[in-house]
Amino acid sequence: MKHIITGALLASLLSIPLTVVGGSGKSIDKRIALNLTTAETADFLAEMRQMLASIQGIIMGIGEEDRELIYKSARASGGRMARATPDSVRSKLPPSFREIGGPTHMMFEELAIRAETDDMDMLASFTGQLVQQCLTCHEMFKIKTLQ
Numbered sequence: 001m002k003h004i005i006t007g008a009l010l011a012s013l014l015s016i017p018l019t020v021v022g023g024s025g026k027s028i029d030k031r032i033a034l035n036l037t038t039a040e041t042a043d044f045l046a047e048m049r050q051m052l053a054s055i056q057g058i059i060m061g062i063g064e065e066d067r068e069l070i071y072k073s074a075r076a077s078g079g080r081m082a083r084a085t086p087d088s089v090r091s092k093l094p095p096s097f098r099e100i101g102g103p104t105h106m107m108f109e110e111l112a113i114r115a116e117t118d119d120m121d122m123l124a125s126f127t128g129q130l131v132q133q134c135l136t137c138h139e140m141f142k143i144k145t146l147q
């Protein structure tokens with residue numbers, strides 16, 4: 001009896017991941033796929049790497065109290081980048097994506113302005129809030145469904 005119960009328990013435990021992976025055809029990766037084309041993906045990811053470079057410049061600028069570097073780095077990922085998104089990509093981005101993406105570019109713009117006057121510790125903590133936007137979106141979205 002004990003063996004039967006243990007066996008049934010084991011089988012049910014094992015079957016949970018199996019159904020998640022194979023059964024329904026759904027991916028174990030729960031992020032929403034944007035399904036961009038290869039060319040759109042290349043542009044999209046290049047912008048992402050630019051945002052990472054901006055964060056690098058901002059942190060460097062804060063460390064060295066170089067306001068110009070913070071300003072330039074932040075501007076590179078601000079409104080200009082948002083406006084440069086091609087229409088084909090824009091039309092594929094769900095509202096829930098744009099609700100995070102738009103404000104992220106605005107925060108870079110705000111940081112560029114605040115770089116002129118704010119103390120470095122305030123700039124550092126605002127940068128922390130900005131990077132939280134990156135994390136929130138990365139948690140929710142991916143380019144393609146992995147299968």
Ligand code: HEC
Pocket residue numbers: 034045046048049051052055097098100101102104130131133134135137138141142143144
């Ligand atoms: C509105 C959504 C969104 C925001 C905000 C966002 N990202 Fe991304 N990012 C993505 C998606 C989607 C991918 C692709 C992930 C995947 O397919 O696995 C990505 C990928 C990346 C990559 C990988 C680039 C490559 O060449 O593979 C980097 C680096 C990156 N993001 C940096 C950042 C940084 C830094 C920030 C914040 C300043 C940021 N992202 C904000 C959605 C976002």
